[in-house]
Amino acid sequence: MWVLVIEDEPSMGELLRRGLEEENHTVTLARDGLEGLQVAETCNVDAIVLDVMVPELNGIEVARRLRSAGRQTPILMLTARDAAADIVSGLDAGADDYLTKPFSFRVLLARLRALSRRAARPAVRSLHVANLVLDPATHEVTRGRSVLDLTITEFRLLEFLMRRAGRACSRAAIIDGVWGLEQDVKGNTVDAFIRLLRAKVDGAHRPSLIQTVRGYGYILRDEP
């Protein structure tokens, strides 16, 4: 999934990026609260890892503004202070969960999965569209009874579309969410990866789930 990490500590930010990317997540890193808020408001990210003590706009304020703008993106708050007051005000401001630094990276991954699961209603462990199933924890993708063998980018692309199943995704949004904001990727690269993904997902199966929205992008849905 697409994770926005708001962390001012450069080493910690890079660590989170690398660790999350190695778990097949797309990571966008923001260095301060304002930048983070802008990304969270303009991009349809799947989860936010938010450090409380970030400059410009502290994490609690970021969470509050996002929630008051109606954004329901799951927020996992990181805090180096374990003062109860900080945790309470963070959760009250709209964070869904918190971790105290130093934290276990495995726990961070599990909590992110839990948050994204809760964000899907009803809560499911894996993503389902027709007989296409994607398990974010095991990275297993199946269509009917056959297991699909996807590359990392294909997996991210499919997860991105499945998380937004039934909604049209523009090429630009797909680029941001799959390759990250920093990458310079063209629209026809998306088309190329969609072709590869289609061959694996829809090649031998009916109905075709990945559909083209002419002149805009793609949509994944269980109807023609």
Add this chain to the structure above:
Amino acid sequence: MNRRSIRVRLAAWQALVLMATFAIAGGGVWLAMRDSIHESVDEDLRARLSLLERELTKAMDAAGAEHVERRIDLVNLQATGPGTRFRISDGTRWIYQSPGAEKWGDEPIASSSLQRRGRARTLVVGGRPVRVLAATASVADAIWVIQIGLPIGEFYEALAGVAWTVVLASPLVLLVASVGGYWMSKRTLEPVARITRTARAISAEKLAARLPLRGADDELDRLSETLNEMFARLDAAFRRVTQFTADASHELRTPVAIIRTTAEVTRRRPRTEAEYTDALDRILAESERTSRLIDDLLMLARSDAEGEEFALEPMDLAQSLREACEEGCVLADAAGLSCEVNLKPACPALGDPQALRRLFLILLDNAAKYTAPGGTLRVRMDVGRTDAIIEVQDTGMGIGPEDLPHVFERFYRVGKDRSRARGGVGLGLSIAQRITAGHGGDISVHSEPGAGSTFRVRLPIVAPASSTD
């Protein structure tokens, strides 16, 4: 019970004092009444005595002194009034005694022992009090002593009545005194109880609350004020500690979090050797930073606990500063700054050379950190009679007036965003201040945003240093 004891004791004391007052007043009234009874009886007796004296003189003039016994019957005894008894002595024997008077004692009284107004006594005859006055009387040519007495039982009965009234009233008085005393002490102590309740409610959770003042400016208001001042000090101390703990935990957790996450992320899959080296380097750097931070925190904690932890020894202040400047100027060079150092040859002082070197390095390091390349770093030393002044001046970004009062506070960073990248956590100047204070000196800062800052350290020195100039 313990809380009530003052109230009970106060009530008991009030009752006791009231009872004592009542007893003294009752006794006083009784004595005054008795004296006044005696006085009026004595006056009466004296009047009767002079009447008797006149009657006797009349009788003696007619009969001559040698026939007193016989003539006495001629005296109008009724002139002395009813109930009166008397006897007459010539100094050696009783010449005449009216019935009942013989029970007043046997010794004739010598006239020389009596004063002019006579002597009055109260005798108890047959269980009844009798007031007896003895006085001299000159009848014809003789000096006689006449004792004249009146029963005063009625008066004493009245006196006893007063005494009984006092005694019988005392339980009632005691009751009223106790109840009244309890009520009064309760009334007196009620504000104290209120202060106690309020003060107890002011716990660590809400130290900001204060006792209300009643505006009477009395002892209780002063008590409340004193307690309020104490609460304010506690509140400030509590806040400082809370803030310090929160800051310290943040600063300690951040590097530990990086160390842990680095190790964990690295361990998740096989890496190339370069990646391992990179991770270990990062862990090493963060470990070093953590141990530096722990050292700093321990130093501050120790100096908080013990006040004085520097080993002061005779040393050369100029030498310490020179060594620090050599290191500092390397830093300055690296930061693209020029370094102007103006020191004295020698300056004997009592100090901890390592701590002082650290103090100077903190100032030089700060100056180098916050000055843009091309700037200048100036170190100047002035030596007076009792103090040395060391100034570290930079042409850096300066410190804004809103930050200036706080730069020596622990974990205070000027501009939250820039410090960690530059390696500071905001303890350097606190430590500098500690070291200066530990040497009996002080440190101050003058700064203009955009023009640079000057840190000025004053340290006491050993000898007048004019000879070194």
